[in-house]
Amino acid sequence: MAERIADHLRKALEDEIVTGRLAPGTRLDEVSLATRFDVSRTPIREALHQLSTSGLIELRPRRGAIVTPVTTEDLVEMFETMAEMEAVCGRLAARRMTDDERRGLLDAHEACRLAAETEDIELYYERNVDFHRVIYTGSQNGFLANEVRQLRRRLQAYRRLQLRVRGRMSSSFAEHEAIVEAIMAGEEVRAEEALRAHIMIQGERFNDLLMSVNSLKKSGE
Amino acid sequence: MAERIADHLRKALEDEIVTGRLAPGTRLDEVSLATRFDVSRTPIREALHQLSTSGLIELRPRRGAIVTPVTTEDLVEMFETMAEMEAVCGRLAARRMTDDERRGLLDAHEACRLAAETEDIELYYERNVDFHRVIYTGSQNGFLANEVRQLRRRLQAYRRLQLRVRGRMSSSFAEHEAIVEAIMAGEEVRAEEALRAHIMIQGERFNDLLMSVNSLKKSGE
DNA sequence: CCCCACAAAATTGTATACAATAGAATATTG
DNA sequence: CAATATTCTATTGTATACAATTTTGTGGGG
The missing domain is CATH 1.20.120.530 (GntR ligand-binding domain-like)
Known part of the structure; x- marks a missing residue:
């Protein structure tokens, strides 16, 4: 299986957001996620960037990511x-x-x-x-x-x-x-x-x- | 201006693809792009990953990115x-x-x-x-x-x-x-x-x- | 001449180190 | 004591180093 870690992470996070386990507004800081999934920050960042283009999270420059709050x-x-x-x-x-x-x-x-x-x-x-x-x-x-x-x-x-x-x-x-x-x-x-x-x-x-x-x-x- | 390099790159590439300057099928290797834009591979990769979620490029694991060929x-x-x-x-x-x-x-x-x-x-x-x-x-x-x-x-x-x-x-x-x-x-x-x-x-x-x-x-x- | 095996090179994926910035905490001044 | 300036810390952004894998090139055998 040649699946990249980053892709796996994206799917995992996507799933948690989409099923509501990660509530809107939740802050996603890179180091916590990195330790939680036991990888470096690099693939975490890639996953986050991908999630931001599909609109599931908001990525504010220098201020980290939050699960997109949906009104x-x-x-x-x-x-x-x-x-x-x-x-x-x-x-x-x-x-x-x-x-x-x-x-x-x-x-x-x-x-x-x-x-x-x-x-x-x-x-x-x-x-x-x-x-x-x-x-x-x-x-x-x-x-x-x-x-x-x-x-x-x-x-x-x-x-x-x-x-x-x-x-x-x-x-x-x-x-x-x-x-x-x-x-x-x-x-x-x-x-x-x-x-x-x-x-x-x-x-x-x-x-x-x-x-x-x-x-x-x-x-x- | 607190714009990230990665975002700038994404926009630049997006523009080149969307205006047709980068033809479908073109291979985008990270080092060339890095030297061309005079940055490291890191922001390049982030930009590429973002472009792949919006469908403009195809990102095959371990095999690099190509501009999505549109039939x-x-x-x-x-x-x-x-x-x-x-x-x-x-x-x-x-x-x-x-x-x-x-x-x-x-x-x-x-x-x-x-x-x-x-x-x-x-x-x-x-x-x-x-x-x-x-x-x-x-x-x-x-x-x-x-x-x-x-x-x-x-x-x-x-x-x-x-x-x-x-x-x-x-x-x-x-x-x-x-x-x-x-x-x-x-x-x-x-x-x-x-x-x-x-x-x-x-x-x-x-x-x-x-x-x-x-x-x-x-x-x- | 073609095909396969194997080695070498190029390229991507991941980790870590360092730089820059935002937000918090603290100090300073009126 | 309040308001503001200033340091400090935590966290993100970028660069570089290293590992893993694919692709390419070469040589031998059929």
């Missing part, structure tokens, strides 16, 4: 962008998916149904990711698919929470149903709208969640 | 993605632009007209960038606006050529006209479609250009 406004914007991009993928997929890919979509949908029925949140989460990936690929635009995947990954920390919201899993599955129907029928506009709505709902649910947490905090003071 | 297929995909994202901006802008921003759009449009009338390609290029930026901002989604700007920048090398295609400047301006009308009237769908078409045409023109270059090459052999 609720940022999140709303990111969810909206996500919704629009997925919608585009859906429209293109409805027009372009091959027969094989359409079968794959049905399979992915079935896998979601199974996970939803057993009410296994972790499993549904995985299957849901697969389901959406099939649609990205179906757009026949590898560049677009890649961009959307990156954005989804970036929002990962905030999405996992959502499925825990009461009843979210089954309504998510119901929304998938509409998406599948539209794509299978080749109805571009309907596919686009169904996907946009599907993602936006999650943004809204997430906002609800945030609001309730905030009001709890305030009343607790 | 025509890649370009088609990138132009399509660009068209779709600009279309989204246009739709949102038609719905959300403030009165001030609408005035700004008219101003930017007028500036394009002036440049088009004097047939100053460089000037039109600048004004055109401004025009589109106004629309990005008008979407009221800073995250989306930023993503589109980045993509536009990445396609910069290939776009500048287009305006040289016979008559492209005046038809570009005519297309702007349709976009402005739709946005000013708040007609979301029309704005979306006009923008998508506007960008896609450039992708197609670019393809034509490439084809002709390729056939020239072949007949010359």
